[in-house]
Amino acid sequence: MDIDALIARYDRRVPRYTSYPTAPHFSAAIGAETAAGWLGALPETAALSLYLHVPFCQTLCRFCGCHTSAVNTEAPLVSYAATLRAEIALVAAKIGKPLTVRQIHWGGGTPSILPATEIIAIMATIGDHFRLAADAEIAIEIDPRRLPRDRLDALRAIGVTRASLGVQDFAADVQKTIGRQQSFAETAACAEALRGIGARSINLDLVYGLPYQTADGLRATLRDALTIVPERIAVFGYAHVPWMQRHQALIPEASLPDARARYLLRDIAESEIAARGYLAVGLDHFAKPEDGLARAAAEGRLRRNFQGYTDDGADALIGFGASAISSLPQGYVQNASSVPAYRAAVAAGRLATLRGVALSADDRLRRAAIEQVMCAMTLDLPGHLAAHGGGPGDLDDARPALDELAALGLIEWDGERLAVPARARPFLRAVAAAFDRYLEPDAARHAKAI
Template identity: 50%
Template sequence: MSSASLALAERSAPRYTSYPTAPHFSGEVGPETAARWLAELSPQANLSLYLHVPFCPAICTYCGCHTKALRQDAPLTSYKETLLREIELLAATTPARRVRSIHWGGGTPSMLGPSRLREVARVLGEHFRMDDALEHAIELDPRLVDPALAEALAEAGVNRVSLGVQDFNPHVQKAAGREQPYEVVERCVAILRAAGLTAINFDLMYGLPEQSVEDVIRTAKLAVALAPSRFAVFGYAHVPWFAVHQRLIDEAALAGANERLAQAEAVRETLEAAGYEAIGLDHFARPDDAMAVAARSGTLHRNFQGYTTDAADALLGLGVSSIAKLPQGYLGNIGDTGNWRRAVEAERLPVSRGLAFSGEDRARGAVIERLMCDFSVDFGRVAAAHGFAEDAFDDAVPRLETLLDEGLAELSGRRLAVTRRGRPFARLAASAFDSYLEARAARHSVAV
């Protein structure tokens, strides 16, 4: 790798699961604005629902999620009750009812347990209309899955599960604060399939402390042997200024830019050799999987859950810190449980921040989404489609200079294409179109 490419790999950039990104949300958008936006949704609108459960039995050292350790049962019952009230409040605020997608995240949402999960799913079904093609997904910790949970998930309508695998090497697991033997994941997969839950995703990570190229290859091969439908392969984001428990990680044990690139490429080669198609920056799927089909047809999307086939008109968030995306802009829920609960109990939408889209936000967001999903975009055509002059985003071209000089991207007229070698740098290409980066500084993880 050239010194210029190495410098690029060490630069930070947003993950672009939204545009504008969350650090630029403000308190100018609150409950009143949220209520107005929700009321303006069409009764025919397609909805996607995200439910956040901010609890884990213990905090993994590498984790950057909004969660906290919990070992008592009472707070889970209280959280469930408030979640039910928020569902009722949300349904009373919007005329939209048709749900195409549900996603449970966290934290560890399965900590609610079988009965609470079933109750929340039942109340959702009472207030919203589930589409026949509903995708109902949940993130799971393999160490906490047993037959009772798997059966409850199936009864609640869950039809896709995502397992946090990360790495199968004991020394890496110990360094990352998540010890989870291969046999635990193998048993978890068997339990899920026995309950009829066959659409299974694995999350893997590279760039973890003490991790090597050989380690990620071994992990990928063991994971392939369990035959999941999809993989998401994330680079560890070392953000100790945000996730303070990451300060326990020895930074000297973290891979440098060259090693991270080598690890990412090693996982890619291993999964592609096993028949999985690369999708976007960090996903892989069987060729007949809906996500692979969407990637080939140019209909892949990106939201706060990452790459998705979900094309809903609005994403509505429920629970602490969840984020909604409506046609008018983003809404962010209150980030602490106590204030979230008090807002819901007062029958007030628990929204504390957000951002109203400008026309330019929508256009630049469309450019960034296509770059992140397809690795190419005609940004002049996108500008024109949103009512701007074709040269409206030419200000990005100087910021692309190093990527172009290094052969990581190619520009023909206003069609920008990220090359195969440049795909790990796609976030940097996208950041060239981000008008907020220089205006308001925010700290992000490294781009590769």
């Protein structure tokens, strides 16, 4: 592969495909009434994954692309937690029967910013309205710089099994520029404390493509991070979109690695992590061979959702909180993004749904193809069409893009089965995009493919 030519051709802005259709294609035509109908139609046997979005942090990191804002008083957090509890009760009433929950994921923002008593109260509300599976996974995103003893005790009380720690890069220049000073020592101590309260699985989030990031600095970060021996590691590409995330404008453009440097940084991360015995999972995750994510990938059970990759096997994902998205059998629904609008809807006894999309037969066919590519890196086209009710030729519009990807070595054909070779993993989103009927090439809202 001529890497420079591939970068020139494929380092475009494409979706991350945590859903299909992607969120920009949701519309206000799908609102609270539709969402209520979809929730009520969930069968008794449906297993759920719940996502709790907490859009607050103590300080904002300049590189962050999350929907979050800074707070330094407790009142808005207590009020938000009360709204979350009310929304859980409201959604449960629309469902109308106590369904089984297999996974709860607390994300944000910094979910552990909520007062300890509120964390425990929210979990109790979930227990009042849902049946928590005995082996349910309780996962939470953690800012290792700020996890006081009372929050740790709260996480123990709610039975956290997996914790995801933000690391990014330990290099001083990088940390100064992204506005996030975090030592290796406090990160390692946080991981140890979380293991001490029962978290069986620790995930570290690293980022490549950060300002002033160098190959040597990333290697040093990896060397230190791997001594924590996390069960999983995610290596995300920094998405510089200051026209959407205005605080990113504080990062000088000149400090950012170019596309080739980004590719090499990603490659360094992948080879260093693989050399320590981790298996690559999908686009940007790595897991120990015995970890559930690696096993799911090996057994063809890996799924893609808004949190990245999952092995939860849930039939539906219900998102709570401002901007949270639910994935239901009929389609996607998203809550109001602004906290006041979200709070007002719930206070009025209404679902906070603002927009969504109902899946057409064509959407389902393409969604499954894209998920299969993003998870398994392979797709048997005739088998896929047969399994998902497609007719011959239904995905033929993808052929020109697939032919070009094949000519450049980014996919390989075995009859009518395509496979993405491991060396082409950085281009996985470009392969998935071949099946995207809504694709707007180079739309400014998406991150670069590499």
